[in-house]
Amino acid sequence: MTPEELSATIRACLIEGIEAGTFDLDAADVPEIQVERPRQREHGDWATNAAMLLAKRAGSTPREFANALAGILATKPGIDSAETAGPGFLNIRLAADAAGELARTIVQLGADYGRGESLTGKTVNIEFVSANPTGPIHLGGTRWAAVGDSIARLLEFHGARVIREYYFNDHGTQIDRFAASLLAVVLGEETPEDGYAGQYIQDIADQILQDAAIAGEKYPLNAPREEELEFFRSRGVRLMFGEIKKSLAAFGVEFDVFFHEDSLHDSGKVAQALAELKASGSLYEAEGAWWLRSSEFGDEKDRVVIKSDGNAAYIAGDIAYIRDKHERGADLCIYLLGADHHGYVARLKAAAAALGYDPDSVEVIIGQMVSLVKDGGPVRMSKRAGTVVTMEDLVDAVGVDAARYALARSSADQTIDIDLDLLSSKSNANPVFYVQYAHARTAGVRRNAAEYGIVRDDAFDASLLTHEAEAKLLGLLGEFPRVVAQAAAFREQHRVARYLEEVANAYHGWYDRTRVTPQGDEPITDLHRTRLWLNDAARQVIANGLGLLGVSAPERM
RNA sequence: GCCCUCGUAGCUCAGCUGGAUAGAGCGUCGGACUUCUAAUCCGUAGGUCGCAGGUUCGAGUCCUGCCGGGGGCACCA
Numbered sequence: 247m248t249p250e251e252l253s254a255t256i257r258a259c260l261i262e263g264i265e266a267g268t269f270d271l272d273a274a275d276v277p278e279i280q281v282e283r284p285r286q287r288e289h290g291d292w293a294t295n296a297a298m299l300l301a302k303r304a305g306s307t308p309r310e311f312a313n314a315l316a317g318i319l320a321t322k323p324g325i326d327s328a329e330t331a332g333p334g335f336l337n338i339r340l341a342a343d344a345a346g347e348l349a350r351t352i353v354q355l356g357a358d359y360g361r362g363e364s365l366t367g368k369t370v371n372i373e374f375v376s377a378n379p380t381g382p383i384h385l386g387g388t389r390w391a392a393v394g395d396s397i398a399r400l401l402e403f404h405g406a407r408v409i410r411e412y413y414f415n416d417h418g419t420q421i422d423r424f425a426a427s428l429l430a431v432v433l434g435e436e437t438p439e440d441g442y443a444g445q446y447i448q449d450i451a452d453q454i455l456q457d458a459a460i461a462g463e464k465y466p467l468n469a470p471r472e473e474e475l476e477f478f479r480s481r482g483v484r485l486m487f488g489e490i491k492k493s494l495a496a497f498g499v500e501f502d503v504f505f506h507e508d509s510l511h512d513s514g515k516v517a518q519a520l521a522e523l524k525a526s527g528s529l530y531e532a533e534g535a536w537w538l539r540s541s542e543f544g545d546e547k548d549r550v551v552i553k554s555d556g557n558a559a560y561i562a563g564d565i566a567y568i569r570d571k572h573e574r575g576a577d578l579c580i581y582l583l584g585a586d587h588h589g590y591v592a593r594l595k596a597a598a599a600a601l602g603y604d605p606d607s608v609e610v611i612i613g614q615m616v617s618l619v620k621d622g623g624p625v626r627m628s629k630r631a632g633t634v635v636t637m638e639d640l641v642d643a644v645g646v647d648a649a650r651y652a653l654a655r656s657s658a659d660q661t662i663d664i665d666l667d668l669l670s671s672k673s674n675a676n677p678v679f680y681v682q683y684a685h686a687r688t689a690g691v692r693r694n695a696a697e698y699g700i701v702r703d704d705a706f707d708a709s710l711l712t713h714e715a716e717a718k719l720l721g722l723l724g725e726f727p728r729v730v731a732q733a734a735a736f737r738e739q740h741r742v743a744r745y746l747e748e749v750a751n752a753y754h755g756w757y758d759r760t761r762v763t764p765q766g767d768e769p770i771t772d773l774h775r776t777r778l779w780l781n782d783a784a785r786q787v788i789a790n791g792l793g794l795l796g797v798s799a800p801e802r803m
Numbered sequence: 804g805c806c807c808u809c810g811u812a813g814c815u816c817a818g819c820u821g822g823a824u825a826g827a828g829c830g831u832c833g834g835a836c837u838u839c840u841a842a843u844c845c846g847u848a849g850g851u852c853g854c855a856g857g858u859u860c861g862a863g864u865c866c867u868g869c870c871g872g873g874g875g876c877a878c879c880a
Binding site (some may be wrong): 250289551563588591656674680686690725758766802803 | 805806809877
């Protein structure tokens with residue numbers, strides 16, 4: 247019996263009680279019943295606080311109400327016992343076969359176990375990383391890659407059509423500075439003010455010159471500076487773009503759309519959106535510039551959209567971009583931004599509102615910073631000095647799985663430390679190995695069972711799964727759909743990781759205390775076969791969960 | 804000054820959007836491999852949940868105010 251089925255059963259009992267006059271309530275007042283796993287195992291398999299929520303309205307006390315409900319519930323099939331506890335909790339114990347049935351359900355559902363429908367029919371655009379093509383993806387961007395892709399997978403698991411999108415700011419002063427920095431190293435000049443430094447600038451400049459030489463092109467020496475800059479600008483951006491795409495692909499993140507800010511300007515979409523806003527009165531002219539009335543939509547002040555020098559401000563592109571995303575079918579636009587951009591949230595929502603969209607169709611997830619620890623101390627990173635740690639560095643040091651897991655297992659609200667020594671260790675201290683090892687163990691058990699000739703389909707007797715460790719494991723496996731549903735609803739991928747760590751722990755404990763294969767000359771019994779179902783159910787849940795995090799589920803380690 | 808965010812075991816962090824005696828891993832200490840991988844398991848110790856009020860049957864969770872860390876407050880992107 248799944249928690250959902252139990253919840254429905256309790257609800258049916260309430261309706262039954264109302265019709266029998268036991269509860270002085272209206273059937274329409276009965277809410278969705280929440281069941282939860284009690285912290286203390288002695289409290290039973292599941293507990294509900296329904297009586298505490300409803301007693302007042304029914305003119306009863308929580309304990310009385312719970313007692314009456316328990317009386318009805320205890321008669322239902324699959325329920326072993328139901329008893330009132332504490333202030334009015336109802337502790338429920340499932341019959342062993344009802345609890346164990348879940349193992350077969352999970353195996354039969356396979357990769358679909360845990361899937362939900364809450365976003366079916368919705369199209370969600372999720373934009374993340376979006377690092378400027380002025381350098382490699384640094385540690386912060388790597389975090390959003392791991393988190394964003396995992397959230398995308400969760401939303402897809404709940405039925406959404408998801409567009410993973412990367413926005414390239416290839417328009418504006420950052421790019422100009424990047425070009426100027428490339429030119430500077432070629433000319434042997436100092437890095438310009440607000441420019442970019444580091445070995446990669448030298449590498450890219452060398453690459454540009456080499457490519458040009460191979461193509462028989464000459465770099466425009468002694469040409470007007472504008473021409474020199476343009477030469478390095480276009481080639482540098484293209485090379486950097488290629489590097490970024492390569493890193494992301496190696497990290498296992500596949501974007502559906504790489505969107506160039508330039509294209510919004512070139513296609514006239516920016517001009518068109520701004521013309522609309524002028525017509526609707528959302529833009530006004532003052533002090534030689536054009537302003538968006540963002541303060542009318544919740545921002546703390548109005549924002550300049552067209553600067554007094556006639557150039558578009560950054561937000562102009564974003565306005566057109568929001569329109570473009572909606573026109574491409576997005577019902578919801580999610581942005582992952584670093585904490586240093588939180589001031590931008592109100593502006594984005596205001597832009598959406600000014601365009602006539604629901605501000606809630608723009609959702610911004612603000613993530614905190616990542617820092618690096620090595621040899622027990624912090625590693626200083628400086629973009630100017632060129633000592634940033636890149637996505638590639640991290641993957642080289644610990645591998646994709648450890649990197650993605652470590653970055654996804656914490657709430658985005660939390661600043662995190664990435665400890666390189668810990669992530670390359672193979673022990674409990676490194677959670678990704680803990681979880682992956684549990685999966686590898688399930689696979690090992692399955693291989694051994696096959697060698698013994700234990701065949702799952704020969705028998706399944708749920709009532710045999712009576713061991714304490716089995717009850718614990720089954721209870722956790724049953725929670726997977728709800729963990730996924732909450733993770734998807736709150737956009738909190740870390741819940742999946744934390745849950746998997748619990749499942750891994752329960753599996754390791756079960757593995758330690760029970761056996762799937764017979765010892766010595768023992769004959770193969772239905773208990774062995776039934777346990778193989780449970781083993782495979784645990785494997786399936788861990789594999790499904792790791793899949794949502796973009797982490798591999800190895801068969802052997 | 805204003806805004807966002809965090810503050811939970813020695814350390815790194817969970818805490819299921821208000822529920823029972825606040826959890827996990829690491830680190831302490833002590834146990835468990837002749838039979839499915841010990842990259843594991845079991846036990847032990849460790850807490851005024853930053854502080855002070857409030858809301859209610861009940862608060863780590865919600866509200867207010869302080870304290871402390873981080874981030875942000877551009878006609879930069």
